[in-house]
Amino acid sequence: MTADALAAANQDRFAAETERFRRELLAHCYRMVGSAHDAEDLVQETYLRAWRSYAGFEGRASIRAWLYKIATNVCLTALAAHRIRVLPSGLAGPYDGPDRPPSHVAPDEVSWLEPFPDGWVTPSADDPAAAVIARESLRLALIASLQHLPARQRAILILREVxxxxxxxxxxxxxxxxAAVKSGLQRARARLDELEPESEQLLEPTDPRARALLDGYIAAFERSDAGLLEQVLRTDATLESTPFREWYAGRKNCIHMLDAYVLDTPGTWRMLATTANGQPAAVIYRDADGAFRANGIVVLAPTATSASQVVAFHDPALVAMFGFPDLLANRK
Incomplete structure (x- = not known):
């Protein structure tokens, strides 16, 4: 066998042994760093490093554990050089100041958490039970809380409990x-309990009640009807959006802010249903010069009665990441 043929055979074997783990490694890197864009890059780096060292891999560990070792260390290296990613609620308490529009945060001031497309994790043909577990471990509130753990504690908790x-x-x-793992896990659990003392019981995005809440939220925006939000948001609902500093607690405050500064006139907004972080979500478009231009992603936290949280990510680049076009024809 020629050198080229041998190299090709090794590459084929490497792909056959490792590609089936790409989706779960992508989710792992996202849990670690809180950015879907960064997770893509980190998984790519993981596979490059794995290929370079593949010849020396002698099966002393499972191929899966070996890949996770590489991916986790790639993430830890990346985290050492970057600020943690947060939501507005990770910066301060809910806004209770004078009535005014939310204020932008400068791009170099804060690194924002990003949503994660469900389609990146588990295709519909895969094991449904595994899909549920994957979605639960990607809930937006959990990912936001994980970012506040020291990086190695975060890694320990994810490796052990997820x-x-x-x-x-x-x-x-x-x-x-x-011993260090056990100690780190104990500290991580205690810190996570402080950050998220009572984990919310959310509906699966396939639940008809969850879809009804999403449809109601979309209708409220597309019709510019603040009254419809009364049927969607829970009394104690929270609303936050990036890249804005302020966030709002309580349905009354949330609806007032949206009605006063966001909804605009009927037809200003268009939304297309999707899923993100194991939750119902929508791709956001805004009318601009006769066409709807990509604006970002909004994610709902659906409970049995209404939505307890709405998080909007106003970043047009996220729309393409979710597989949607940057531009939609105006339907007026």
């Missing part, structure tokens, strides 16, 4: 001791 690696396997992945 991915179900043993303490010994986690220690091997992180080049540390089992």
């Amino acid at each position: 991915l179900a690696f043993s303490a010994a396997e986690t220690a091997q992945i992180l080049d540390t001791t089992t």
Whole structure:
């Protein structure tokens, strides 16, 4: 066999052994860094490093554990050089100041959390039970809380409690001791309990009640009808959006802000249903010069009665990431 043929055979074998883990590694990197864009780059770097060291991989660990070791360390290196990603609620308490529009935050001041397309994780043909588990571990509130953990504690908690690696396997992945893993997990759990003392019981995005809430939210925007939001938002609902500093607590405050500064006139907004972070979501478009231009993504937290949280990400680049066009024809 020629050198070229041997290299091609090795590459084919590498792809056959590793490609099936790409989706879960993408979710892992997102949990670690809070950015879908960065997660894509980090998984690409993971596979480049894995290919370079593939010849020396002798099966001393499972191929999956080996890839997670590389991916986790790639993430830890990236996190050492970047600020944590947050939502507005991670900066300060809810806004209770004078009535005024929300204020933009300068791009160099804050790194914002990003939503994650559900389609990146598990295709519909895969195991439905596995899909549910994957979605639950990507809930927006959980991802936001994880970003406030020290990076290595974050890695330990994800490896142990989301991915179900043993303490010994986690220690091997992180080049540390089992005792250090157990201690780190205990501290991470305690900190997570402080950040998210009561985890919300959310509906699956496929639940008809969740879709009804999303449809109601979309209708409120497309018709510029603040009254419809009364049927969507829970009394204690919260509303936040990037890249704005202020966020709002309580249905009355949320609806007032949207009605006063966002809804505009009927036909200003158009939204297309999707899913993100295991939650119902919509792609946002805004009317501009006779066409609807990409604006961002909005994600709802649906409970059995109404939405407890709305998070809007006003970043046009996210629309393409979710597989939607940048421009829609104006339907007027």
